[in-house]
Amino acid sequence: xxxxxxxxxxVRNDWYRWCEDVPEEELLKVRxxxxxxxxxxxxxxxxxxxxxxxxxxxxxxxxxxxEGYSSLSKxxxxxxxxxxxxxAFVETWDPSLxxxxxxEQLEDGRDVVDSWGEIMRxxxxxxxxxxxxxxxxxxxxxxxxxxxxxxxxxxxx
Amino acid sequence: xxxxxxxxxxVRNDWYRWCEDVPEEELLKVRxxxxxxxxxxxxxxxxxxxxxxxxxxxxxxxxxxxEGYSSLSKxxxxxxxxxxxxxAFVETWDPSLxxxxxxEQLEDGRDVVDSWGEIMRxxxxxxxxxxxxxxxxxxxxxxxxxxxxxxxxxxxx
Numbered sequence: 214x215x216x217x218x219x220x221x222x223x224v225r226n227d228w229y230r231w232c233e234d235v236p237e238e239e240l241l242k243v244r245x246x247x248x249x250x251x252x253x254x255x256x257x258x259x260x261x262x263x264x265x266x267x268x269x270x271x272x273x274x275x276x277x278x279x280e281g282y283s284s285l286s287k288x289x290x291x292x293x294x295x296x297x298x299x300x301a302f303v304e305t306w307d308p309s310l311x312x313x314x315x316x317e318q319l320e321d322g323r324d325v326v327d328s329w330g331e332i333m334r335x336x337x338x339x340x341x342x343x344x345x346x347x348x349x350x351x352x353x354x355x356x357x358x359x360x361x362x363x364x365x366x367x368x369x370x
Numbered sequence: 371x372x373x374x375x376x377x378x379x380x381v382r383n384d385w386y387r388w389c390e391d392v393p394e395e396e397l398l399k400v401r402x403x404x405x406x407x408x409x410x411x412x413x414x415x416x417x418x419x420x421x422x423x424x425x426x427x428x429x430x431x432x433x434x435x436x437e438g439y440s441s442l443s444k445x446x447x448x449x450x451x452x453x454x455x456x457x458a459f460v461e462t463w464d465p466s467l468x469x470x471x472x473x474e475q476l477e478d479g480r481d482v483v484d485s486w487g488e489i490m491r492x493x494x495x496x497x498x499x500x501x502x503x504x505x506x507x508x509x510x511x512x513x514x515x516x517x518x519x520x521x522x523x524x525x526x527x
Contacts, residue, residue: 217491246509312526328526334374335520338498342518345404345502352403361499363492369469369485 214333216368218303221262221340223366225292227359228255228347232285239354241283247346251354253279254347256288258340263295265336266302269315269329306333371490373525375460378419378497380523382449384516385412385504389442396511398440404503408511410436411504413445415497420452422493423459426472426486463490 232240232251240252248257256279264275275295282288311330318324327335344361351358389397389408397409405414413436421432439445468487475481484492501518508515 216487217495220491220495246506246515325522327521330373331521331526334377334525338374338377338518338520341495341498342502342505345499346506348499349403349503349506358403361495363495364484364488365482368491369488 214306214337215303216363217337218299219368220363220366221337221344222296223368224344224359224361225255225258225340228344229285229289229292231351231356231359235354235356237284240285244350244353247343251347251350252283252285252288254343256282256291258343259288259292259295261339262336263299265332266299268317269313269332270302371463371494372460373527374494375456376525377520377523378494378501379453380525381501381516381518382412382415382497385501386442386446386449388508388513388516392511392513394441397442401507401510404500408504408507409440409442409445411500413439413448415500416445416449416452418496419493420456422489423456425474426470426489427459 232255235251240250242250244250248254260275267274282291311328313329314326315329315332316324316326341361344359348358348361389412392408397407399407401407405411417432425431439448468485470486471483472486472489473481473483498518501516505515505518
């Protein structure tokens with residue numbers, strides 16, 4: 214579990230560095246699919262990761278919109294602010310937490326139950342999925358995307 | 371580990387069903403980024419998953435090209451043929467295998483070592499990343515992409 218979070222954090226940092234050489238108008242440009250843009254995607258990943266970690270612990274959600282964070286430095290600062298809490302949760306993750314249940318009511322009124330193990334993997338897959346979208350938009354910008362390889366990053370313990 | 375493979379297999383099957391309603395020329399159309407097309411991506415995912423599972427066990431690689439599998443039914447048949455071996459490996463996966471080492475020589479002559487735990491997660495992330503690309507190409511086709519959600523699929527044990 215920790216290895217995949219660590220992978221995501223490395224890849225995300227690689228994307229922040231990738232963004233440094235790209236004009237801000239390209240980072241903010243509205244694009245088709247996903248959440249509609251490069252920086253918006255990075256903001257969304259940070260938001261969703263933190264919000265789920267908070268939700269499992271019964272803490273309040275993040276309700277702010279991208280409009281308040283629409284620069285690379287602001288997204289990085291938000292990421293850094295959230296990281297401490299996420300890191301603490303992931304580092305103390307224990308297989309005994311796998312089967313804890315999280316209950317919520319959807320907007321349509323249905324009650325749903327997910328295990329913490331499902332939610333942790335949902336968060337992992339969520340980031341990788343959106344980063345796959347970034348890799349195509351990178352080509353629109355005319356710049357080689359960040360490597361998605363997990364091997365070769367020194368992630369084993 | 372098994373939950374993320376199971377997630378990938380469900381999502382991949384969802385994409386096969388998604389493809390059923392899409393003209394073959396759209397599935398084969400050359401697109402920018404990734405491996406260059408929708409069906410080519412599904413073939414690549416199947417190829418890479420099986421090849422890594424085989425490689426860890428010291429078995430021969432898959433060397434065939436997409437040109438021999440350029441229809442939805444052929445990719446599905448290849449997937450079905452490979453699935454049995456992949457499923458057996460994943461179902462008997464045990465944490466004691468995490469730290470086994472896999473050594474290979476890259477094309478540039480460098481020797482690299484990866485643990486089986488890294489390789490398994492590399493395979494998982496590889497598929498999710500490429501599926502993220504499919505989700506954008508789906509919009510080019512004008513069709514809503516398959517859901518990437520892991521929660522809500524009944525994946526907990």
